Amino acid sequence: MENAVSIRELSKVFGKTPVLKALDLDLRKGEFAVIFGPNGAGKTTLLKLISTLIEPTAGSVFVSGFNITEEPEKVRKEIGMLSHDSYLYGDLTAKENLHFFGKMYGIDGQELEKRILQLLKEVGLVTKADERVSTFSRGMKQRLSIARALLHRPSLLLLDEPYTGLDPGASLVFENLLKSPEFQGSTKLMVSHDLERGFALCNRLLILDKGKFVYDGFKTNFSGFQEFREKCGSMLA
Amino acid sequence: MIRSFYIAAKDLKAEFRTKQMLNSMFIFSLLVLVVFSVSFGDFLGDAEKVEKLAPGVLWIAFTFAGMLGLSRTFVMETENGCLEALMLCPVDRGAIYTGKILSNLAIVFLMEAVTLPFFIILFNYSLGIGTLFLLLLIFFLGTFGFIAVGTLLSALTLGTRTRELLLPVLLLPVLLPVLIPAVEATAGVLAGNSIGNLVPEIRLLAVYDLVFFVISHLVFEYVVSD
Numbered sequence: 009m010e011n012a013v014s015i016r017e018l019s020k021v022f023g024k025t026p027v028l029k030a031l032d033l034d035l036r037k038g039e040f041a042v043i044f045g046p047n048g049a050g051k052t053t054l055l056k057l058i059s060t061l062i063e064p065t066a067g068s069v070f071v072s073g074f075n076i077t078e079e080p081e082k083v084r085k086e087i088g089m090l091s092h093d094s095y096l097y098g099d100l101t102a103k104e105n106l107h108f109f110g111k112m113y114g115i116d117g118q119e120l121e122k123r124i125l126q127l128l129k130e131v132g133l134v135t136k137a138d139e140r141v142s143t144f145s146r147g148m149k150q151r152l153s154i155a156r157a158l159l160h161r162p163s164l165l166l167l168d169e170p171y172t173g174l175d176p177g178a179s180l181v182f183e184n185l186l187k188s189p190e191f192q193g194s195t196k197l198m199v200s201h202d203l204e205r206g207f208a209l210c211n212r213l214l215i216l217d218k219g220k221f222v223y224d225g226f227k228t229n230f231s232g233f234q235e236f237r238e239k240c241g242s243m244l245a
Numbered sequence: 246m247i248r249s250f251y252i253a254a255k256d257l258k259a260e261f262r263t264k265q266m267l268n269s270m271f272i273f274s275l276l277v278l279v280v281f282s283v284s285f286g287d288f289l290g291d292a293e294k295v296e297k298l299a300p301g302v303l304w305i306a307f308t309f310a311g312m313l314g315l316s317r318t319f320v321m322e323t324e325n326g327c328l329e330a331l332m333l334c335p336v337d338r339g340a341i342y343t344g345k346i347l348s349n350l351a352i353v354f355l356m357e358a359v360t361l362p363f364f365i366i367l368f369n370y371s372l373g374i375g376t377l378f379l380l381l382l383i384f385f386l387g388t389f390g391f392i393a394v395g396t397l398l399s400a401l402t403l404g405t406r407t408r409e410l411l412l413p414v415l416l417l418p419v420l421l422p423v424l425i426p427a428v429e430a431t432a433g434v435l436a437g438n439s440i441g442n443l444v445p446e447i448r449l450l451a452v453y454d455l456v457f458f459v460i461s462h463l464v465f466e467y468v469v470s471d
Contacts, residue, residue: 059333062470085335093326095333099259108255112248112334140262149325156330 010073012037012164012195013058018067020053020219027053029219030067035212037163040186040196042206044240045216051199054216055166058197059087072163085113088162088194092172094149095156098142102133102152105141106159113160127155130188131181147175154182158191165191167198171205183209207233215240248336252344257351259321266314270356274310275363278302282367290369299368300431304424306360307384308391308417311353315395316412318349319403328403332469342396342465346458349392357384370435379434379443386450387427390457394419397461400468423453 013035020028027050035041043051056062058069060080068075074082089095096105103124110120128134131151141149150173157165165186171179185191186209200206207213207227213236215223223240230236260266281302285295322328331341361380365372372380398415402408430446440447 061329061332081335081337084333087333089330089333091326091329093329095326095330097255097259097321097327098324099262099321100255104255104258108251109330109334111251112331112336114335 010037011035011070012039012072013197014068014070015058016068018054018057018069019065020050020057020062021065027219028057031219031221033214033221033224035195035197037195038193039212040198040210041212041214042198042200042210043214043216044200044203044206049216050219051216052168055089055168055197055199058164059089059166060084085160086163087166088157088160088164089166089168090154090157090170091168092170094141094153096141096149096152099140101138101140102128102144103137105152106156109156110159115160123159123161124155127159130185131155132177146173147178150174151178151181154178154185158185161190161194163194165194165196167196167200169200170198171200171202179205203237204233207236213240246340246343248334249340249343249347252331252341253347253351256318256321256345256348260348260352266317266352267356270310270314270353271359273313274306274356274360277306277309278360278364278367281305295368296432296436299364299370300428300435302368303360303364303431304387304428306364307353307357307388308420308424309413310356310360311388311391311395312413312416314352314356315349315392315399315416316402316409318345318396318399323403328469338466338469339462341469342400342462345396345400346392349396350389353388353392354385357388372435376434376437379440380431383427383430383434383443383447383450386447386454387423387430390423390427390450390454391420393454393458393461394423397465397468400465403469423450426450426453 011034013033015031015033018028018031019026031054043054045051057064058071058076060076060083063077071083072086076083100108106124106127107120110124115123128137131154133148133152136144136148141152144152170182174182186196198206198210211227213223213225213227214221285298319328322331332338395416398412402411402415405411426446426449430443430450433443433446
């Protein structure tokens with residue numbers, strides 16, 4: 009079976025500073041992997057490389073079989089990115105934001121209207137659809153940002169510290185959406201500092217330190233979160 | 246191409262809602278015209294002197310007011326990481342550049358169209374419909390070149406702390422080849438010349454526009470990459 013993500017000998021150097029060092033990683037379709045690691049380990053850089061925002065210094069990355077440097081537009085179509093930035097225009101309304109991004113992803117007409125309404129309902133913002141995003145609270149922006157990331161039904165979700173700024177209600181909405189049948193089949197790669205939440209959601213755990221994976225294993229290797237923390241906590245210090 | 250229109254439509258919708266850029270650009274260009282018309286007060290009755298000075302004054306107003314807008318063009322994209330979101334969309338980066346050109350062009354051209362009647366009044370011109378259309382053609386050609394380079398340089402200076410200072414310093418020397426024929430062509434139109442007499446300037450403006458649009462379109466990807 010084709011992997012959702014295949015990374016081979018991936019390196020990234022900024023100036024003279026190596027950030028990622030010859031990484032290898034295969035993510036199977038439907039897998040939910042979480043990358044933990046200390047600050048500066050290269051977690052966000054890895055997500056930026058996979059999402060085509062930056063180019064690798066060496067090595068290759070394939071997303072759903074598409075090479076990120078040769079077919080970046082096809083790769084972008086497969087990806088939904090949720091970051092600590094909301095990626096929303098403050099001067100546009102919630103609905104206008106979703107309309108704009110939907111059209112940019114090639115969704116149009118009735119299908120777009122249907123998806124927008126459904127997602128606004130799911131994130132609890134249907135009554136705020138025509139209000140400007142600049143009037144939203146941080147939690148509301150994050151909920152709308154979840155809808156924006158899922159609008160084009162990506163096969164790979166990249167989640168960069170998605171819990172930053174999420175209130176408990178929005179966190180629940182987010183987790184429920186990830187578990188919903190619509191997105192259960194999609195592959196998820198999350199970067200997080202929240203060990204407990206990350207452990208609870210994922211089925212695969214990765215620890216990145218100084219540009220290299222120092223741990224790669226499955227959740228089933230541990231009896232629970234306590235055991236994971238006891239065995240791997242030292243790698244995250 | 247259709248996605249460039251979506252980007253332009255999004256920018257224009259946001260701009261017409263707040264009118265932040267339009268208002269400041271229009272007020273600035275009007276102030277420039279008023280200041281110059283007051284300082285040239287004694288010459289305004291002398292048609293020959295007005296013909297020599299007025300086109301330059303008009304393009305000073307357009308250029309500096311336009312620069313106010315250009316310095317803001319990517320600012321809305323940096324708020325909430327929207328530029329990153331745009332770059333994550335499955336479109337060629339050149340489409341983002343074209344979208345930005347279209348919205349900047351519409352906004353600056355609108356500012357010019359609103360400024361023109363004040364220019365006509367303050368500098369005592371009376372223009373026929375044909376002259377007006379010819380003038381708008383020169384405005385369009387001059388503005389397109391200005392916007393093509395300005396949009397690229399605006400993206401280039403995005404990550405710098407002195408963006409507002411750096412943009413004019415970088416932009417003005419590159420703009421000279423478009424400003425000189427634009428001023429000359431405007432002077433020609435205001436002096437009552439027909440389009441046939443303005444072919445060299447129009448040709449120069451069209452070539453500049455084409456060359457800088459193509460180059461900027463090609464290098465935009467590298468400018469917005471990390």
